[in-house]
Amino acid sequence: MTPLIAVAHGSRDPRSARVVTAAVSALRVRRPDLDVRLCFLDLNAPSVDQVIDAVAAEGHASAVVVPLLLGSAFHARVDLPALLDAARLRHPHLHVRQADVLGHDARLVDAVRERIVETGGPLGESGLGVVLAAVGSSDPAANDRTRGLAESVVAGTGWSRGITCFATAAEPTVRQAISTLRRAGAERIVIAPWFLAPGLLTDRLSRAAESCGPGITYAATIGPHPRLVDVILDRYSHTRVQLQRHRALSA
Structure with a gap:
């Protein structure tokens, strides 16, 4: 199974890493068959490089990187792609593909609405x-x-x-x-x-x-809401199909 590498922003505030970790734990509970790894762009460990290097060292042929980002700004368009390009040079036999950001998905809007109701x-x-x-x-x-x-x-x-x-x-x-x-x-x-x-x-x-x-x-932040898990899995599944098609055409 192609690993899912979830990439969070990172923060000096320890609450941020705890909540993101809880969201990834909810993802693992939903899909125990899926190899899910969490890493951070900055300020927290493990780093993106560390997780990709570990995936490559374990012999995986491919990985899907899902940015846990709500907007397509610098981190999604410049920072993360540069890290992945460098990883491809280090591990030419590992096919890594970046999924779309979480974005303005209607399911995340539903999650925010539910957080408001919870108040x-x-x-x-x-x-x-x-x-x-x-x-x-x-x-x-x-x-x-x-x-x-x-x-x-x-x-x-x-x-x-x-x-x-x-x-x-x-x-x-x-x-x-x-x-x-x-x-x-x-x-x-x-x-x-x-x-x-x-x-x-x-x-x-x-x-x-x-x-x-x-x-x-x-209201609380989105956190480990079931709709967030839905969106992450959709981003992974869609990108995994694209990755498989690309590898088939390149074979």
């Missing part, structure tokens, strides 16, 4: 406003795509409105988003992170929101 926000609560908190990018087009996610989260519910805010690089800020929702009549606000795991940025968002007064609740 005590029933789907029919008309006075509930949602602030979807995302990282932010230097690419305006990427931010525009992310802005639309908040509307997707509240779609099909009775919630009053959803607005995306950004922790870095773009507006609205969390304070601006909260102010807009209150002006629109929201009686209670939930901050819902568009993050896989907690860390320094989610803490920064929480501190900023705390200065906006009462009536604010904080």
